Amino acid sequence: MSGESYAVILVYSTSHAMRIEKLLADRGIGCKMIPVPRQISSDCGVCVRIGRDQQETAAEVAAAARIEIQGIVEI
Amino acid sequence: MIYFDNAATSWPKPPCVLEAMAHYLNDVGASPGRSGHRLAVKAARIVYGAREAVAELFHAPDPLRVVFGANVTEALNLALNGLLRPGDHVVTGSLEHNSVMRPLRALERSGVRVTTVRCARSGELDPEDLEAALGPDTRLIVLNHASNVVGTLLPVAEAGAIARRHGVLLLVDAAQTAGAYPIDMQAEAIDLLAFTGHKSLYGPMGTGGLVVGEHVDAARLAPLKRGGTGSRSEREDQPSFLPDLCESGTLNAVGLAGLGASIRWVLAQGVAQIRSHEMALTRQLLAGLAAIPRVTVYGTQDAARQTATVSFTIDGLPPSEIGLRLDDEYGIMCRVGLHCSPAAHRTLGTFPGGTVRFGLGAFNTAQEVVQAIAAVAEMAAGAREGR
Numbered sequence: 001m002s003g004e005s006y007a008v009i010l011v012y013s014t015s016h017a018m019r020i021e022k023l024l025a026d027r028g029i030g031c032k033m034i035p036v037p038r039q040i041s042s043d044c045g046v047c048v049r050i051g052r053d054q055q056e057t058a059a060e061v062a063a064a065a066r067i068e069i070q071g072i073v074e075i
Numbered sequence: 076m077i078y079f080d081n082a083a084t085s086w087p088k089p090p091c092v093l094e095a096m097a098h099y100l101n102d103v104g105a106s107p108g109r110s111g112h113r114l115a116v117k118a119a120r121i122v123y124g125a126r127e128a129v130a131e132l133f134h135a136p137d138p139l140r141v142v143f144g145a146n147v148t149e150a151l152n153l154a155l156n157g158l159l160r161p162g163d164h165v166v167t168g169s170l171e172h173n174s175v176m177r178p179l180r181a182l183e184r185s186g187v188r189v190t191t192v193r194c195a196r197s198g199e200l201d202p203e204d205l206e207a208a209l210g211p212d213t214r215l216i217v218l219n220h221a222s223n224v225v226g227t228l229l230p231v232a233e234a235g236a237i238a239r240r241h242g243v244l245l246l247v248d249a250a251q252t253a254g255a256y257p258i259d260m261q262a263e264a265i266d267l268l269a270f271t272g273h274k275s276l277y278g279p280m281g282t283g284g285l286v287v288g289e290h291v292d293a294a295r296l297a298p299l300k301r302g303g304t305g306s307r308s309e310r311e312d313q314p315s316f317l318p319d320l321c322e323s324g325t326l327n328a329v330g331l332a333g334l335g336a337s338i339r340w341v342l343a344q345g346v347a348q349i350r351s352h353e354m355a356l357t358r359q360l361l362a363g364l365a366a367i368p369r370v371t372v373y374g375t376q377d378a379a380r381q382t383a384t385v386s387f388t389i390d391g392l393p394p395s396e397i398g399l400r401l402d403d404e405y406g407i408m409c410r411v412g413l414h415c416s417p418a419a420h421r422t423l424g425t426f427p428g429g430t431v432r433f434g435l436g437a438f439n440t441a442q443e444v445v446q447a448i449a450a451v452a453e454m455a456a457g458a459r460e461g462r
Contacts, residue, residue: 012306012307012314012316012319013108013304013305013306013314013316013319014107014108014109014116014119014123014305014306015108015119015122015123015126015138015139015318015319016139016316018119018120018123019123019138019139022127033116034111035111035112035116036111043305043306043307043308043309044108044109044111044305044306045109045110045111045112045115045305046111046116046119065137065139067139067316068316
């Protein structure tokens, strides 16, 4: 992961967070399911933290798994 | 005490199931998928782990298309009521449980057309008869994977191939086979698989679900209930994605903790090993019962063509009395009567009297089968002497 520069994938459901986490881990991409940072609003309460440099890949992985995401936000 | 009622519910359960449930209640407790705090995340991971276990066992590619519910009946109701619309035609066999027949009869009253393909007296279904029943409006084939009365296996892979060829969906009721017989949703072209957790998956009651294959358009699946899902709470309409579309209300997470553990146990034993153990017991039981005068055994009478569920009658003794005496005098627990499957008993020629059903499981032994055969032989001899 790229130092302290993170982004979070915001999802609509905890199941989606765990599926994305698994798919990223399968590709060797470092990620972690974390509570949604307080400055961001999301309903299910969790998101997936990734390195900022992985945003594009993460979006591709979610799309390939047909998971609609709320967005990817840099934190 | 000999427990031969595994076709109703399996018992005992592997110790890991109890441990997983105790762990959930003692150490986790929170509501899965509803918050981001550590216990809620732990809970969500346990439930998601159960989804992955289900997907792995049935060779389903996407764990998000595993919809959990209370049991196989709920899953079948979801699939049938959720997919069929007035004017649709559905094809089924004559070996079905009432968990399929009752929803179908109710749908018939709302304009769904139902064709029941006749199975042979052994319960077996000829795939050609199934294919011949399909028409231009056929939307779904629904089949019992194995009879809950006589264990007869139905040709689901052939049905899957037929369904694909005709562009219809295949729904399989795996109540009696999930965990006891290999199931590969992709290789067998099963579009929807309804399962229960408490039978041959060795999990707790109150768990089960519907695995929705890739060929099913979730947008066409109407949920049985709508409500809170922990997702998209800003909206008052139901989320359109699986599993949330069909999972409103707090899940039975403690049960699913047990189910996840029980499926991991089944995977560790190996479905093929469980099947081979049960097939050996079934072969032994079928041979033993067939050799007893005045005993009639139903179904295929071939362990390779059925599950470890065996139905029989004794001339001159009603099934209810046999069941009572097996329990009272021999400590053998089984189920007698019609087994919620009047269609199957009509097919077998055992309606309305019913049969005595021995449902064997992974924990039964050859010694128990020997004892049960001796008990039936003694009762049959007594019946001849008018006792």
